[in-house]
Amino acid sequence: xxxxxxxxxxxxxxxxxxxxxxxxxxxxxxxxxxxxxxxxxxxxxxxxxxxxxxxxxxxxxxxxxxxxxxxxxxxxxxxxxxxxxxxxxxxxxxxxxxxxxxxxxxxxxxxxxxxxxxxxxxxxxxxxxxxxxxxxxxxxxxxxxxxxxxxxxxxxxxxxxxxxxxxxxxxxxxxxxxxxxxxxxxxxxxxxxxxxxxxxxxxxxxxxxxxxxxxxxxxxxxxxxxxxxxxxxxxxxxxxxxxxxxxxxxxxxxxxxxxxxxxxxxxxxxxxxxxxxxxxxxxxxxxxxxxxxxxxxxxxxxxxxxxxxxxxxxxxxxxxxxxxxxxxxxxxxxxxxxxxxxxxxxxxxxxxxxxxxxxxxxxxxxxxxxxxxxxxxxxxxxxxxxxxxxxxxxxxxxxxxxxxxxxxxxxxxxxxxxxxxxxxxxxxxxxxxxxxxxxxxxxxxxxxxxxxxxxxxxxxxxxxxxxxxxxxxxxxxxxxxxxxxxxxxxxxxxxxxxxxxxxxxxxxxxxxxxxxxxxxxxxxxxxxxxxxxxxxxxxxxxxxxxxxxxxxxxxxxxxxxxxxxxxxxxxxxxxxxxxxxxxxxxxxxxxxxxxxxxxxxxxxxxx
Amino acid sequence: xxxxxxxxxxxxxxxxxxxxxxxxxxxxxxxxxxxxxxxxxxxxxxxxxxxxxxxxxxxxxxxxxxxxxxxxxxxxxxxxxxxxxxxxxxxxxxxxxxxxxxxxxxxxxxxxxxxxxxxxxxxxxxxxxxxxxxxxxxxxxxxxxxxxxxxxxxxxxxxxxxxxxxxxxxxxxxxxxxxxxxxxxxxxxxxxxxxxxxxxxxxxxxxxxxxxxxxxxxxxxxxxxxxxxxxxxxxxxxxxxxxxxxxxxxxxxxxxxxxxxxxxxxxxxxxxxxxxxxxxxxxxxxxxxxxxxxxxxxx
Ligand SMILES: Cc1ncc(C[n+]2csc(CCOP(=O)(O)OP(=O)(O)O)c2C)c(N)n1
Ligand code: SF4
Ligand SMILES: [Mg+2]
Numbered sequence: 001x002x003x004x005x006x007x008x009x010x011x012x013x014x015x016x017x018x019x020x021x022x023x024x025x026x027x028x029x030x031x032x033x034x035x036x037x038x039x040x041x042x043x044x045x046x047x048x049x050x051x052x053x054x055x056x057x058x059x060x061x062x063x064x065x066x067x068x069x070x071x072x073x074x075x076x077x078x079x080x081x082x083x084x085x086x087x088x089x090x091x092x093x094x095x096x097x098x099x100x101x102x103x104x105x106x107x108x109x110x111x112x113x114x115x116x117x118x119x120x121x122x123x124x125x126x127x128x129x130x131x132x133x134x135x136x137x138x139x140x141x142x143x144x145x146x147x148x149x150x151x152x153x154x155x156x157x158x159x160x161x162x163x164x165x166x167x168x169x170x171x172x173x174x175x176x177x178x179x180x181x182x183x184x185x186x187x188x189x190x191x192x193x194x195x196x197x198x199x200x201x202x203x204x205x206x207x208x209x210x211x212x213x214x215x216x217x218x219x220x221x222x223x224x225x226x227x228x229x230x231x232x233x234x235x236x237x238x239x240x241x242x243x244x245x246x247x248x249x250x251x252x253x254x255x256x257x258x259x260x261x262x263x264x265x266x267x268x269x270x271x272x273x274x275x276x277x278x279x280x281x282x283x284x285x286x287x288x289x290x291x292x293x294x295x296x297x298x299x300x301x302x303x304x305x306x307x308x309x310x311x312x313x314x315x316x317x318x319x320x321x322x323x324x325x326x327x328x329x330x331x332x333x334x335x336x337x338x339x340x341x342x343x344x345x346x347x348x349x350x351x352x353x354x355x356x357x358x359x360x361x362x363x364x365x366x367x368x369x370x371x372x373x374x375x376x377x378x379x380x381x382x383x384x385x386x387x388x389x390x391x392x393x394x395x396x397x398x399x400x401x402x403x404x405x406x407x408x409x410x411x412x413x414x415x416x417x418x419x420x421x422x423x424x425x426x427x428x429x430x431x432x433x434x435x436x437x438x439x440x441x442x443x444x445x446x447x448x449x450x451x452x453x454x455x456x457x458x459x460x461x462x463x464x465x466x467x468x469x470x471x472x473x474x475x476x477x478x479x480x481x482x483x484x485x486x487x488x489x490x491x492x493x494x495x496x497x498x499x500x501x502x503x504x505x506x507x508x509x510x511x512x513x514x515x516x517x518x519x520x521x522x523x524x525x526x527x528x529x530x531x532x533x534x535x536x537x538x539x540x541x542x543x544x545x546x547x548x549x550x551x552x553x554x555x556x557x558x559x560x561x562x563x564x565x566x567x568x569x570x571x572x573x574x575x576x577x578x579x580x581x582x583x584x585x586x587x588x589x590x591x592x593x594x595x596x597x598x599x600x601x602x603x604x605x606x607x
Numbered sequence: 608x609x610x611x612x613x614x615x616x617x618x619x620x621x622x623x624x625x626x627x628x629x630x631x632x633x634x635x636x637x638x639x640x641x642x643x644x645x646x647x648x649x650x651x652x653x654x655x656x657x658x659x660x661x662x663x664x665x666x667x668x669x670x671x672x673x674x675x676x677x678x679x680x681x682x683x684x685x686x687x688x689x690x691x692x693x694x695x696x697x698x699x700x701x702x703x704x705x706x707x708x709x710x711x712x713x714x715x716x717x718x719x720x721x722x723x724x725x726x727x728x729x730x731x732x733x734x735x736x737x738x739x740x741x742x743x744x745x746x747x748x749x750x751x752x753x754x755x756x757x758x759x760x761x762x763x764x765x766x767x768x769x770x771x772x773x774x775x776x777x778x779x780x781x782x783x784x785x786x787x788x789x790x791x792x793x794x795x796x797x798x799x800x801x802x803x804x805x806x807x808x809x810x811x812x813x814x815x816x817x818x819x820x821x822x823x824x825x826x827x828x829x830x831x832x833x834x835x836x837x838x839x840x841x842x843x844x845x846x847x848x849x850x851x852x853x854x855x856x857x858x859x860x861x862x863x864x865x866x867x868x869x870x871x872x873x874x875x876x877x878x879x880x881x882x883x884x885x886x887x888x889x890x891x892x893x894x895x896x897x898x899x900x901x902x903x904x905x906x
Contacts, residue, residue, distance in 0.1 A: 029903050149906045156906070199901035209901065213894045218692055220684075237897045242888040244691055244879060249717040253684035256677065260657070260688025263675055264696065268688070286678050376902055379895045405622070423673040423689070423696050426652040431621075431667060431674035434660075442623055443668065 003190055004057040006065045007136065009129075010082060011074025013042040013050040016129030020072075021052025022371075023133060023150045028056040029200060029373045030146035031192035036061045036338075037371040043310060049077050058190070062337070062497040064370075066573040069187055070140065072132055074114065075099065091185050093135055095128075108185045110139060110177070117172050127169035134173020139183060143192040144174070197376050203367040206338045207297055208233035210345025211269055213379055215386070216295070217243035218268040220257035222250050222276060225309045226365040227299040230271040251276035255283040258294050263432065265389075265422040267349055271297035274316050275306070277360075281324045284358050288328025290432040291409070291418075291457065293352040293359075293387055297345070300364040302567050311567030312366035314490050317546035320360040321519045327454075329355065329461045332519040333472070334362040336493035339374035341367065344516055350385035351468065355460045356420065362518075366569045367491050390419035392427035405440040406430040411452050416459030461520045472517035473525055476500070477532050482511035484579055485533025487526070487559070489518055489547050491569050492539055499575035510579065518547065521554040530557045535589055537562060537582065539575055545592055558590040616641035619651055621671045632783035632809030632820070633663050636730055639781075639789035640670070640701070647794055654697045657686040659706035661737045663730035663809070666701040680711030683718050686725045694724070694876045697797060704731040708744040708764055719773035721875045722801045728793065729766060729804070730783075732811035733818045740814035747855040750817060763855070767848040767867055770804040771841065777803035778844065779866040780851070782827050783810065784820050788864065795866065801874045808862070826854060828861040835865065844868035 007024060011017040018039050028035040034057045042048025055064045070091040073079040076099035079092075086092060088106025096111030112135045118128040130151070137144050148167060155163045201209065207230050211219075219238060221231050235245045243266070248254040254270040261268040272280065277298045287294045300316045302308035320332045331351045335344035341363055352359040390400060400407045400419065408430040410418045421428025435443040436450050444450075476497075477485070488496050493514040503510045513529045530536050536559040538548040545561030552558065562578045564570065574595070581598045582588055619641040627633050644654060656667035660679035667674035673696075677685045682700045690698045700707075707715065707729050718725065733750070735741040742752040742759045745766065749758040770778045777799040781792040789807065796803035808827075810820050830847055837843060844867040853860035 026903060152906045153904070195903060195905060198903055199898065200903055201901050205901070209898055212897050215894075218688070220688065236886070237894075239883060239886045239888055240897075241892055241894065242883065242890045246687070246691060248684065249713060252681065253687075253714055253717075256681045256684035257688035257691070259677075260675065260685035260690075261692035262688075263673075263685075264655070264689045264692035266692045268692070282678055283681065373903070377898055379893075379898065403622070421673075423655050423693060424652055426650065429652055429671060429673060431676060433668065433674075433676035434678060435676065441668075441674075 002058055004055065004065065005070070005140070005187060005189065006053060006055045006068045007070045007072065008051060008053045008068035008082070009072045009074070009132070010049065010051040010078030012077065013044070013048050014046065015074050016126065017050045017074060018052050020129040020133055021054050023147060023154070024054045024136070024142070025371055025373070026150035026153070026200065027142060027146040028054065029198060030149050030195050031143045032194045032196060033058060034061050035373050036064055038064045038366065039369050039371075041310070049081055051078065056189070062494045063572050066571045070136070072136065074128065074132065091187060093132070093139065110135070110181055112173070112176055117176060118169065121172050122165065122169045124165060124169070127166060130166045130169035131173040134170040135177050137170065138174040138177030139181070140187050141189045143189065144170070146192055198373045199376050200371055200373045201338055201342065202229070202369060202371045203338045203341050203363055204229040204299065205233045206341035207271070207345045207361070207363060208237070210342040211295065211349065212237045212241065213377070213382070214346040214349035215267045215384055216269050216349065217241065217266040218258065218261035219243070219270065220246040220248045220254040220261075220268075221270050221272065222248050222254050224273045224276050226301055226368045227271045227273045227276070227297065229368065230297060230299065251279040252283065255280040255294070255296065259283060259287055259292050262292050262294050263423070267293070267353065269295040269297065271299065273299050273301045274303040274319070277316060277319055277323070284330070285324035285326055285328055286434050287358040288324070288330055288457070289326070289434050291356040292432065293356050295348045295352050295359050295361065297361045297363065299368050300362055308567045310365055312364050312491070312569050313542060313565060313567060314362075314364060314492065314540050314546065315542045315565070316362060317518060317542070317550070320362055321550060329357045329457050330519065331355070331357065331359045331464065331517060332362060333359060333516055334490045334518055335367070335516060336490060336514055338367065338370055338372035340516065342377060346382060346384070347472070350383065351464065353387040354385045355464055356387060356417065357460065362490060364491055388417060388419045390421045390425070390428040401427070402440060407439040408432065408441050409437060409453060409456065410439050411456055415463040416456045417463070465520060465522050469517060469520075469522050470525070472515060474514040474516070475529055477511035477513070477529060479509040479511055480532055482509045482533040484535050484537050484582060485511040485513065485530060486537045486539065486575070487513045487515070487529070487547070487551065488539050489515060492541060495570045495572050496539065496575050499572040499579070502572065502576055503579055508579065508583070518550065521550060523555050526551060526555045526557060530555070535560060535582065537578065539570060539578065541565060541569060560588060560590055561592045563592060563594055614645045614648055614650070616645045619644050619671050621669055623669055625669045626665060627662060628813045630812040631662070632732060632811065633666065633730055635783035635786055635789065636728070636807055636809050637666055637669055639786055639793050640666070640699070640728070642786070642790040643793040643797060646790070647797060649697050649797070653695065654699065655686070655689050656699045656701055657682045657689065658700065659702045659711060661703035661706050661735070662811070663701065663703035663732070663736070664706055666730070680706055680709070680714075682706065683711060683714040683727065687718060687723050690723060690725050698725040699797070700725060700727040702729065703736070704729060704733060704745040704766070705735045705743040708766060712744070715770065716773040719770055719775040719802050719804070722774070722776055722872055723875045724801055726796045726803045727805070728796075729806045730809040731766065731806050732809050732815055734811050734815040736811045736814055747817065750815070763852060765848065765851050766806045767851050768845060771845055771848055771868055775804045775868070776801035776870050776872050777866070778868045779804070780806045780808070780864045782808045782823055782864050784823055785827070785864075788829070792866065799869060801872060823862065826862045827864045829865045830863045830867070831865040835867075838866055838869040841868060
């Protein structure tokens with residue numbers, strides 16, 4: 001990476017911290033660079049500490065990095081939260097009309113009276129965040145035209161006066177820096193190279209856009225952090241597409257409604273977080289048993305019970321894979337980035353429709369608020385799958401009709417997939433039921449019928465493994481005899497990618513595998529990958545090592561699992577550190593490890 | 608509309624023989640449903656019957672229409688999903704008192720207040736049949752159940768007044784021993800534009816030895832025949848509804864049957880349509896538009 005800059009802005013919620021980060025993000029995109037942005041809102045409804053971290057680079061980014069290069073504090077609270085991370089070489093820009101920081105060895109300090117400039121020069125305190133951006137422009141050479149364009153794009157609807165006021169604020173910040181400060185750091189934004197054809201989306205927005213692109217027409221949900229914004233982002237698109245979003249009375253109702261809508265013939269979904277997924281358990285089984293396509297998005301948060309509603313954890317994999325009584329065919333998908341969230345949401349519908357089963361998409365609280373710029377998806381190039389619908393005129397031999405009854409659960413298809421009858425069609429009238437049933441839906445307890453119907457349902461997964469599995473498994477294994485092979489999923493996969501780059505550049509032989517489809521599992525793919533490495537490491541942000549458990553269950557691999565569960569994602573450095581630890585301790589070949597093993601007492605407060 | 612051949616009640620019956628006990632009230636209910644559908648000339652393929660779990664909830668499996676035998680308590684939200692996805696369908700819920708007033712009771716207020724155009728038929732035997740004799744939310748005090756061998760010490764709910772206060776726009780009660788009344792009421796409930804609720808007293812001779820056909824034979828009284836004609840008067844409807852359970856405590860009290868309340872109000876679907884008009888909703892819009900709205904464009 002020839003250039004990477006991490007700017008963190010912190011301050012009081014409602015002071016424009018988040019929008020300053022958004023402007024910076026957009027300006028970087030307008031200048032032609034790669035960017036990821038992570039925002040953190042205060043837990044309080046009003047006020048409290050908010051921050052936005054923007055990382056900019058000339059190469060594709062997988063994480064927001066290990067920490068900031070530049071910290072911009074709007075108030076003393078933001079400073080207090082972050083001061084322990086002010087390492088030598090980092091920069092602090094702060095509102096000197098609000099507070100004075102302590103001495104920090106080797107930290108470069110730039111006092112700027114942000115509040116005073118906003119109040120006295122611009123006569124509008126709300127422009128403090130733009131004044132701060134002006135200071136950052138003056139100090140680090142952020143392309144001012146790109147920033148102005150971002151401001152204009154946002155405010156032009158509010159009129160020229162507002163746009164000009166913000167331009168003035170920007171210039172006031174720049175001017176103050178020019179007249180009063182001497183640059184002492186080495187951080188420098190390179191010259192702009194031109195806007196590319198990209199979109200900027202947040203994680204939950206990418207899920208929403210993916211689902212609508214897949215043809216979703218019905219969405220039912222009960223509000224829950226951090227999943228609600230999937231609904232916020234999809235609601236108006238859905239209506240414009242003549243679909244509907246129904247705010248249900250609870251999560252059980254939400255999934256029941258989605259299943260009802262799907263039965264009636266439309267692509268349907270719900271989105272929730274852990275507590276809601278728990279409530280949906282019984283109906284997930286019903287969807288699997290009745291072979292009804294439905295997509296369930298679980299934006300994971302820290303559990304169990306209410307846990308930490310706004311915080312990151314990969315704790316719901318067990319529930320997604322095993323939750324609900326009895327056994328059903330299902331698929332569990334986990335995107336690894338925002339861009340991936342878009343494409344995996346489409347895939348979720350494709351799999352649900354093709355295999356007539358519930359598909360669960362696992363994202364998480366941190367991904368939900370992460371913004372990325374990525375190439376504009378071209379829907380005309382994407383594969384959209386629709387369910388197999390019964391058409392009497394195509395069933396010349398009337399294979400699916402016996403004694404006048406439609407055989408919704410016919411046993412004679414090779415792949416277990418049978419056409420669905422859609423209400424309104426006089427030729428496919430049938431019932432669906434959660435009871436075990438024979439081909440024409442009549443409930444039956446017979447051992448042979450039970451066995452045949454189970455086999456029918458699970459045959460669909462065999463087909464999935466044959467036809468669809470491989471494209472979900474990203475394998476990056478350049479070494480025949482790697483020191484360590486890392487397997488990981490979700491947001492941790494993204495972060496691991498950056499760590500792997502760094503480890504390789506230090507000469508370590510590291511292979512990596514990033515499965516996006518976590519269920520079902522194709523044993524050979526895992527075992528083939530494992531053969532290329534002396535040891536397998538599975539880092540995850542959960543206690544047990546949930547993917548590690550699944551891998552141990554489905555394969556012969558005995559991995560080393562590495563687990564954190566503090567409510568924050570890994571930073572790339574932590575992945576590097578566990579690998580270094582394992583390189584120093586060659587005798588470790590399996591087992592569960594946590595930061596205490598690597599860092600001892602100092603394990604806490606890394607981020 | 609294409610020319611419609613005469614439909615008979617039998618055209619709505621599947622070839623599965625009901626698994627109910629001889630003498631079960633639900634036999635009458637299914638006859639009334641098929642009679643009503645035939646008279647309304649609604650084609651079987653345009654009817655979706657949705658149920659929960661229970662003896663009564665087996666009804667959709669014995670009908671020839673599109674059926675969803677769902678999970679215990681989840682008929683109403685599932686039915687809502689069907690109706691919202693395809694408003695042209697006639698959507699019926701056929702479920703028991705336990706299903707609708709115990710495990711699934713949380714769904715009732717929301718379906719009712721939103722006036723979703725579905726028809727809910729509660730087959731009320733005042734007991735849990737399928738699980739073999741436990742008291743239900745509509746069981747009278749003192750009723751014996753396997754888990755209350757001492758006799759119920761719980762006050763029963765009043766389904767009629769519940770549904771009225773939740774905002775249902777059609778609320779009626781009928782009785783499985785009166786096929787004519789039952790099918791007339793069900794016909795009106797289905798024809799009603801909006802959320803309709805019909806409580807059907809449907810005795811379970813196997814487990815409820817008190818609320819039997821014999822008990823109800825001369826107990827019911829048709830409130831509409833008795834002069835309740837001002838059907839959109841909620842106050843009056845509530846007054847009548849409050850008398851529904853009186854017979855449990857007073858031997859001479861009657862059980863009111865008939866339409867308590869009926870009022871035309873905009874349905875949920877009507878309101879959805881208004882919203883969609885505002886948004887210029889169209890199936891033809893290319894979803895690429897929604898993606899492109901996230902593009903960073905030159906200014
Ligand atoms: C989640 C769940 N809990 C419990 C049951 C067991 N169960 C099946 S039917 C039923 C009660 C049915 O009573 P009601 O709805 O009145 O129907 P009836 O059999 O009396 O017609 C119960 C408790 C179940 N199927 N699912
Ligand atoms: S147990 Fe009661 S409700 Fe169930 S079928 Fe028998 S008589 Fe009917
Ligand atoms: Mg009952």
